[in-house]
Amino acid sequence: MEFGQGLAGDDYLLIWTAAVAAVMVVGLFGVVLPFLPGLFLILAAAVAYGFLVGFNSIAVAVLVAMGILVVISIIKSFIIPSKAAAESGASGWSQFGAVVGGVTGFFIVPVFGLIIGALAGMVLTELAIKGNWDEAWTATKGAAKGFGISALIDLGLGTIMIAAWSVWAATVVL
DSSP states (O other), rough: OOOOOOOOOHHHHHHHHHHHHHHHHHHHHTSSSTTOOOOHHHHHHHHHHHHHHHHOHHHHHHHHHHHHHHHHHHHHHHHHHHHHHTTTOOHHHHHHEEEEEHHHHHHHSTTTHHHHHHHHHHHHHHHHHOOOHHHHHHHHOOOOHHHHHHHHHHHHHHHHHHHHHHHHHHHHHH
């Protein structure tokens, strides 16, 4: 391209498509990094793409499917960790302690403090309730396992969302 020559419309379309894909990949990292909104970022990028290229029937179907997957993720995020914690002997109070610890940890050690604080909050609350380190640690490990399983499911959901958007993007770009 010579100096002063502008980009054609197709070039902008490819640039925007690549930018949206990059944001979606960042959103996929957000599934495991607590400071990024993960699946919400992927969905928001897809909606933004729709405003850039238009909403055809494929776009609407993909966005509805993506929205359903986000709702499933939200519901699952409450059920799986809570069930895993309860199965490992964690009390409801220790789950509350995990929330308080996570919020506190996030402000003390940005990014990873959320995870560290949640685990510390849970183990300390369980220790205060049960007075036994082994029982408190077992309950905390069970809860951590539940959160890990939940994150893996979100990783799968995010990958499905990006794949669905890729089909839509291919119909636009090709």
